[in-house]
Amino acid sequence: MQKKKEKFLNKIVKKDYNNELEMVLEKKSFDESAKNLLLSILYKIEASYKDYEKVKRNVMNKETYIQMLINMIEKNCNSITICKMNSKETNILGDRTFLVDKEKKRIICYPIERKLLYCIAKISKKDEIIKKDYPIIWKTLSNVINIGNNIETVEPLRDFNGYSWTTIYSEIESISYNLIYQNLRILLGQSFLEKWIKNKEFIIDYIEMLTNKLEEKYGAKNQKDILKVIEKLSVLLELKYYPKETEEFEKEKKEVEKILKKLDNKETYIDMISKQKRKLTKEIKKIDETLNDKTLLQEEYMKRNDQLPLKKKIFSVRVLSKVMKKEREEKLEELEKLNTLLNPKKFVSYKRETEQKYDLLKLVEVKKLDKEIEDTLAKLQKIFLRCYQLKIKEITGKSEMMDCIYEFRYYYLLPFDSEMNVGSVKGIQKELAETRRLLLDKAQELKVVIMISKNKEIEDEIFKNIFMIRMISLEDIYIKLIKEKDKVYLQLFDEEIFEEKVELKDFGNINKKDLEIKVNKKIKVFN
Numbered sequence: 001m002q003k004k005k006e007k008f009l010n011k012i013v014k015k016d017y018n019n020e021l022e023m024v025l026e027k028k029s030f031d032e033s034a035k036n037l038l039l040s041i042l043y044k045i046e047a048s049y050k051d052y053e054k055v056k057r058n059v060m061n062k063e064t065y066i067q068m069l070i071n072m073i074e075k076n077c078n079s080i081t082i083c084k085m086n087s088k089e090t091n092i093l094g095d096r097t098f099l100v101d102k103e104k105k106r107i108i109c110y111p112i113e114r115k116l117l118y119c120i121a122k123i124s125k126k127d128e129i130i131k132k133d134y135p136i137i138w139k140t141l142s143n144v145i146n147i148g149n150n151i152e153t154v155e156p157l158r159d160f161n162g163y164s165w166t167t168i169y170s171e172i173e174s175i176s177y178n179l180i181y182q183n184l185r186i187l188l189g190q191s192f193l194e195k196w197i198k199n200k201e202f203i204i205d206y207i208e209m210l211t212n213k214l215e216e217k218y219g220a221k222n223q224k225d226i227l228k229v230i231e232k233l234s235v236l237l238e239l240k241y242y243p244k245e246t247e248e249f250e251k252e253k254k255e256v257e258k259i260l261k262k263l264d265n266k267e268t269y270i271d272m273i274s275k276q277k278r279k280l281t282k283e284i285k286k287i288d289e290t291l292n293d294k295t296l297l298q299e300e301y302m303k304r305n306d307q308l309p310l311k312k313k314i315f316s317v318r319v320l321s322k323v324m325k326k327e328r329e330e331k332l333e334e335l336e337k338l339n340t341l342l343n344p345k346k347f348v349s350y351k352r353e354t355e356q357k358y359d360l361l362k363l364v365e366v367k368k369l370d371k372e373i374e375d376t377l378a379k380l381q382k383i384f385l386r387c388y389q390l391k392i393k394e395i396t397g398k399s400e401m402m403d404c405i406y407e408f409r410y411y412y413l414l415p416f417d418s419e420m421n422v423g424s425v426k427g428i429q430k431e432l433a434e435t436r437r438l439l440l441d442k443a444q445e446l447k448v449v450i451m452i453s454k455n456k457e458i459e460d461e462i463f464k465n466i467f468m469i470r471m472i473s474l475e476d477i478y479i480k481l482i483k484e485k486d487k488v489y490l491q492l493f494d495e496e497i498f499e500e501k502v503e504l505k506d507f508g509n510i511n512k513k514d515l516e517i518k519v520n521k522k523i524k525v526f527n
Helices: 002-012 019-028 032-055 064-076 088-093 113-123 135-157 173-188 190-197 205-220 220-241 247-264 267-293 293-309 317-341 343-365 369-393 398-413 426-445 456-466
Strands: 077-082 098-102 106-109 479-484 487-494 497-503
Touching: 002 398, 019 032, 032 064, 032 077, 032 113, 032 135, 032 398, 064 113, 064 426, 088 098, 088 106, 106 113, 106 205, 106 293, 113 135, 135 173, 135 220, 173 190, 173 205, 173 398, 190 205, 190 220, 205 220, 205 369, 220 247, 220 267, 220 369, 247 267, 247 317, 247 343, 267 293, 267 317, 293 317, 317 343, 369 426, 398 426, 426 456, 456 479, 456 487
Parallel strands: 077 106
Antiparallel strands: 098 106, 479 487, 487 497
């Protein structure tokens, strides 16, 4: 009863987040410019978040978002320095606009609100959110999810100002990371990705959960296709944005090549595993002997410290004992893995996994990296749209249908590269048209959208233009078809305000009999 009462009070009493943030800032030693910038960010988000929720759908509510932001500042930011021109901090930043030191919980940033908000999102995350059991992607896919989420955290501030929705492509930290993240968010939901990012331990295998959820919702083939492409993109983007990794990938590729050659000859492979087992067994035996003999343990302590630099020296024999016990456990685990690899079924599985790993490592050989990323992103959108069509088919209610229309319009306007949005990508127009038609048919069946024309091509052309408009509220959209001599124009209105006029170039000889609406009359589109 008490909980119900609290929920009711929360609804009628507006929480003073500004006051809560000020209380947090009082405990921090940030300078006044940092505090003012943070308060300004909060004020703008409070003003814009309602529009962000309406446009995007499937996001956390405003209260949850703001509370998350305040918690991140309180728990993860010990120092925020706003960099002024010609200050010593400019030398630290170099050609960067910000610096994030997670270990010291320190941020240095130019006085740019969206950059500061990005830093707060970044400093609050673990770098690795995938087990190292997944070769290569444990790092590359962790970056995709984390960076994508950082960009999303900034979006309510960056693209919304309380009365309009505008996306400036150059202000997005990475358009490619953002698009992949939004693909996953639309298919799996915001909640799943947030839980994944906030997961502090590896008790839950989120790659396994991701695989299962995709297969459950969209089938085994789509699941395999979408993960394969996302894994490839994660490596390509790593090579583009973190070029230092190329050398490491090259070295690892050569090692995997050697393993694959041995795997091609089963006898050689078994001999290799047997040698590794014997080597590990000897090492474990030596550790056991050393731990059980004080003299040997003291000798090992002296030997290791002679070889280690000052910062890494072992403080005592007791500490060495703990280190060696851990080394023993790791070697036992490795020995167990080798034992399982001698199983014929495990051999086949291991060979397949090694081949998949090699396929990813071979991406270091790609010469035209940007072109490969662009083509692979387009391929991902085709698979995404295939999955999204399945999602549309499952819709049964009007409210759900309207959410889907908003969501599709949001997806349509997502940046694909530095110049165009998804809706303008030539290579996916067929898939976009199929998805639009399916969406409209379903919406008309549920009486959410009016029928404009019996001619599906005309209707599709009109709705294609509607999905390109950044009006906050779709429910307020009106259209008017205007015929002038041999040309037909589509006018779009936000209630009484004229927003857009476009020529329907391929339909100059439009027949009134094909239309379900009157020419030169303003009509409301969504019921």
